Structure formats: structure tokens, C-alpha cells
Amino acid sequence: MDPEWNDSQPIYRQIRDRVVAMILDGLLKPGDPLPSVRNVATESRVNPLTVLKAYQQLTDEGLVEKRRGLGMFVNEGARELLLSAEREKFLKEQWPEVLATIQRLGLTDELLGKPPKPAGEG
Amino acid sequence: MDPEWNDSQPIYRQIRDRVVAMILDGLLKPGDPLPSVRNVATESRVNPLTVLKAYQQLTDEGLVEKRRGLGMFVNEGARELLLSAEREKFLKEQWPEVLATIQRLGLTDELLGKPPKPAGEG
DNA sequence: TCTGGTGTTATATATGACCATAACACCTAG
DNA sequence: CTAGGTGTTATGGTCATATATAACACCAGA
Structure with a gap:
């Protein structure tokens, strides 16, 4: 369970x-x-x-x-306390790494609905 | 450092x-x-x-x-091995939790540029 | 008071992560 | 061979996490 x-x-x-x-x-x-x-x-x-x-x-x-x-x-x-604190924490600690991973794996377009970075590495 | x-x-x-x-x-x-x-x-x-x-x-x-x-x-x-394995791992283990957190914190619009979705994509 | 629910603390044990120090095994260059 | 670079293993210790078991402190209700 x-x-x-x-x-x-x-x-x-x-x-x-x-x-x-x-x-x-x-x-x-x-x-x-x-x-x-x-x-x-x-x-x-x-x-x-x-x-x-x-x-x-x-x-x-x-x-x-x-x-x-x-x-x-x-x-x-x-709830209000959390919305503020957890947002701060998430945006500062977790999101940057997640974003880097997404870009590294070439999932930008798929997950974020945005075009990936300008072409550079193959 | x-x-x-x-x-x-x-x-x-x-x-x-x-x-x-x-x-x-x-x-x-x-x-x-x-x-x-x-x-x-x-x-x-x-x-x-x-x-x-x-x-x-x-x-x-x-x-x-x-x-x-x-x-x-x-x-x-x-590199090819990683692109495959890490994608699988990321999409299956990390992304769902991240997505849930984003929605919970009301950051969907800010980070994903989309309105909150009900559930379920493949 | 006693019963039964709550949070709380105390001992003792086990495991995983990490460290310091040292030694071992392997390969290259001279 | 020696000298110096690799990865690898062995001892032995600290700390954080989680466990089992038990007891303590507080509160509501019969």
C-alpha cells in the first residue's frame, strides 16, 4: 500500500x-x-x-x-507562505538544473513548447 | 573552488x-x-x-x-546511449514530479508558456 | 481516577555516504 | 630496473538516516 x-x-x-x-x-x-x-x-x-x-x-x-x-x-x-517560499526555492534550486537537463537532452521543444537554442553542437 | x-x-x-x-x-x-x-x-x-x-x-x-x-x-x-537512456529516465522519473510541482505552485504559465493541462501526455 | 488518543524523548542497532591513510596492481617512458 | 602516471582495494573512523522498543508528557472523556 x-x-x-x-x-x-x-x-x-x-x-x-x-x-x-x-x-x-x-x-x-x-x-x-x-x-x-x-x-x-x-x-x-x-x-x-x-x-x-x-x-x-x-x-x-x-x-x-x-x-x-x-x-x-x-x-x-x-498556503500563502508555501506559495511564496516553495516558489522561491523551486525557481532557485530545482528549475535551473531541470532546464539545463531539458536542453541537454534536446527536449526543449517537446516539453516547453519553445524552439531550442541556436544550433551549435551536433 | x-x-x-x-x-x-x-x-x-x-x-x-x-x-x-x-x-x-x-x-x-x-x-x-x-x-x-x-x-x-x-x-x-x-x-x-x-x-x-x-x-x-x-x-x-x-x-x-x-x-x-x-x-x-x-x-x-x-552520447547516443545517453540521449536515449537519460531521456527515458528523465521523462519517467523526474519530469512528472517537476510538472506536478510547477502546477501546484501556479507557475505553469510562467515557465511553460501554456495553460495548466488536466493530465496525461505520452 | 482510568482509558485512549495525541506529541516527545531515550536507548540501542543497522546501513549508506563520506572521509583519511595506505597499500596494491597495471601501464608507459626512461 | 626506476619513476611516475593510471585504476583498485583494504582499514578504520564519522555522520546522517532509519529502524525497534520503550517510556514520558499532555489532553479529552467516561
Whole structure:
């Protein structure tokens, strides 16, 4: 059942990204409780500590709030915060490399709908 | 100055990718010797073992040939092999996630010059 | 109070990535 | 042969990731 883990990324990072995606997609709205640490751990067959580490990142980013004994809840400005922070991060860290790869593989036209660079290498 | 390493990827993987990029860009042609293990290790301030691991991946992929006592040399069909293999890999593994992220962040128009698509292209 | 849900911390273990240092194996040039 | 360049292997250590197991701290409800 567990959507297997990507080998090129730590599990706790992938769990964090999954929650972020849910917030961005509106599946998790402000005030909503996150799936509990133990729950996620059981469902995904990972260690509670691993899930906790992911969730702590989310609190560090100001996205969720912990309430001991109750759970963790999505903050009010979470989505807006993410749209800004993740955009910055994506455009600065990921996109340039992806773009370089696309051009290198000659996929510019196919993926971006733009003409490739002026001819140079064969 | 070693071009700092990306934290989200093992160094040996990044070294491998760098050589792949050089081959795709035509900076390394068939018959050319790769920068030596010791050389890269010194230049980039990493352990020779780490470089070796990267280079062994390249031989596993049939891109370069080792000649003990001489060095490692780019194979004949290397670039064509890469264009095929890397395209497949990129389109199957990396691009879908990148595309999802782009759409999630509302960057579709900005980066792709297209309106967001529902799903599914081949 | 007790029960059962939450997050949290503590030990101990295993594996992968990376490092420092050194040695080995192979080839070329002299 | 020696000298110096390749790739390769061996020891031994550090750190990050993830695991199993257990306990602690907090809160709601019967």
C-alpha cells in the first residue's frame, strides 16, 4: 500500500513534501489536523521518529502548530507562505538544473513548447 | 573552488551527472580520457573512493571503459546511449514530479508558456 | 481516577555516504 | 630496473538516516 519511497530522497523529506503538496492542493486547510504521527507511521510502515522529523520541519517552517496531547494543525497563512517560499526555492534550486537537463537532452521543444537554442553542437 | 555540492544528492551521484553532462554537451568525445580519479578528488576536495564510485557507475552504464594503468575513456556510442537512456529516465522519473510541482505552485504559465493541462501526455 | 488518543524523548542497532591513510596492481617512458 | 602516471582495494573512523522498543508528557472523556 505504502507509495514506495523515492530512493534519491530521505523518507522524512518525502513525508514533509507530501504534506506540503496536500496543503498547496487544498486537501489540508487551515485548522485541519494533520494525520497523526503514529497513524502515518503505521500506514506507511515507517518509524514514528521518521514521521516526527518530517513534522518538525513543518513546524520550523511555520506551517503547522503542535498541540501536545491533541495533534498538529495547519496554520492560517500556510498556503500563502508555501506559495511564496516553495516558489522561491523551486525557481532557485530545482528549475535551473531541470532546464539545463531539458536542453541537454534536446527536449526543449517537446516539453516547453519553445524552439531550442541556436544550433551549435551536433 | 569546488562547485559546492548539492545537499539533496550524494556526491558520487553528482560527479556522475557532471560527467554525463560533459558527454552530452560534447566536451567529452569518444576516445577522450576522463579526468583521473586522483585529479578529480584533489580538485574537488573529495575522497578518491567517492570519485571511483561515480566512475564505476559510468562503466556500469556502458559509457566509459576502464584501462588499468592508463585511465578511463569515453566509449563510442556514449552520447547516443545517453540521449536515449537519460531521456527515458528523465521523462519517467523526474519530469512528472517537476510538472506536478510547477502546477501546484501556479507557475505553469510562467515557465511553460501554456495553460495548466488536466493530465496525461505520452 | 482510568482509558485512549495525541506529541516527545531515550536507548540501542543497522546501513549508506563520506572521509583519511595506505597499500596494491597495471601501464608507459626512461 | 626506476619513476611516475593510471585504476583498485583494504582499514578504520564519522555522520546522517532509519529502524525497534520503550517510556514520558499532555489532553479529552467516561
